[in-house]
Amino acid sequence: MRIGLVVDSACDLPAGYFEQHRITLLPVTVHIGEATLTDHRNEQATLQFLESHLASGGADAETSPFTVQQIQDLFLQKLVIDYDYVFCLTTTRTRSPIFDNATQASFAILNEYRPIRAAAGHDTPFALRVIDTQNVFAGQGVTAVEAVRLIEAGEGAPKIRARLENLALHTHAYMIAPDLHYLRARTRKRGDRSVSLLSATLGSALDIKPILHCNRGQTGPVAKIKGMDAAAQRLFAFAGDRIRNGLMTPTLCLSYGGALEEMRALPGYDDLRVTCASYNIELFETVMGLTGMVNVGKGALVVGFAAEAHAFA
Structure with a gap:
């Protein structure tokens, strides 16, 4: 069985990884004033757009994910021919309409694929x-x-589905948001009042960096640390502790809202790399996708891994 994989462009992995493993992207388009860029996970284009537009107008940006019709067209024109089964992994539905759009599109796809596959010489279901x-x-x-x-291990679709749905419950992302005023402006634009003006003002004045945790679609602060260097060192050390305690997959993902050389210069980064190598954990590093940077700000740092329930310490 030919099994394909689709993700949206908010999924932070290196561009080369998408190409190597033939992962299809559902791109998100970002509009800042008169400037527009569709996020195809091109790191150089993202960094250029970041320097040119994000600092001045990012808080007022608009994002346009793939619509129901665009997703439907992508599947019916290509994916139902190239594959027999496709997994579409989306960013959490609590933060984006992509899951709902893809789910709605799936009904039409499954109703309309048969003559398209037949014309391509495939007589099996999709x-x-x-x-x-x-x-x-x-x-x-x-x-x-x-x-x-x-x-790539040749597992069947039912086993893959069960594993991924279970893994989603145990996946954790920890993020340092460097600019509370920017984060407040973006959350308010999305109808989220979780970052108050007082906390943003006090946090910025005192150089406080919150560490936010996302799991099971819910996001909230787990620590507040003075200074970006101290916050990064704390987060990297915590990730190392999680590795030593045992992860559910041999994978750690890092994304950063800027050039990776800046992230690699942060305190604690080198120790985390050594820990990953010592425990045979594959480390993925990438410039944060444009969609992410627009929503959380330049210089944001995110660590992702899968693990059993735990507390940030």
């Missing part, structure tokens, strides 16, 4: 499954890497 990863950014990347591993 199936697809839309899975809410219940996570964001580097956290979403963890689930995608596991899907690739299972597909």
Whole structure:
């Protein structure tokens, strides 16, 4: 059986990984003033757009995910021919309409694929499954890497589906948001009042960096640390502790809202790399997708992994 994988462009993994494993993207388009860029996970284009537009107008940006019709067209024009079964992994539905759009599109796809496959010489059924990863950014990347591993190991679709749906419950993303005023402006634009003006003002004045945790679609603060260097060192050390305690997959994902050289210069990064190598954990590093940077701000740092329930310490 030919099994394919689709993710949206908020999934933070290196562009080369998508190409190597033939992962199809559902791109998100970002509009800042008169400037527009569709996020195809091109790191250089993302960094150029970041420097040119994000600092001045990112808080007022608009994002346009693939519509129901665009998803339907992508499947019917290509994927129902190239594959027999497709897994579509989306960013958490609590933060994006992509899951709902893909689910709605799936009904029409499954009703209309037969003559298209027949014309291409395929007389077998086509199936697809839309899975809410219940996570964001580097956290979403963890689930995608596991899907690739299972597909390339030759596992059947029912086993892959069960594994991914269970893994979504145990995937964690931890993020340092460097600019509370920017984060407040973006959350308010999305109708979220979780970051108050007072907390943003006090946090910025005192150089406080919150560490946010996303799991099962819910996001909230787990720590507040003074200074970006101290916050990064704390987060990297915590990730190392989770590795030593045992992860559910041999994968750690990092994404950063800027050039990776900046992330690699943060305190604690080198120790985390050594820990990953010592415990045979594959480390993925990428510039954060444009969609993520627009929503959380330049310089954000995210760590993603899968593990049993735990407390941030």
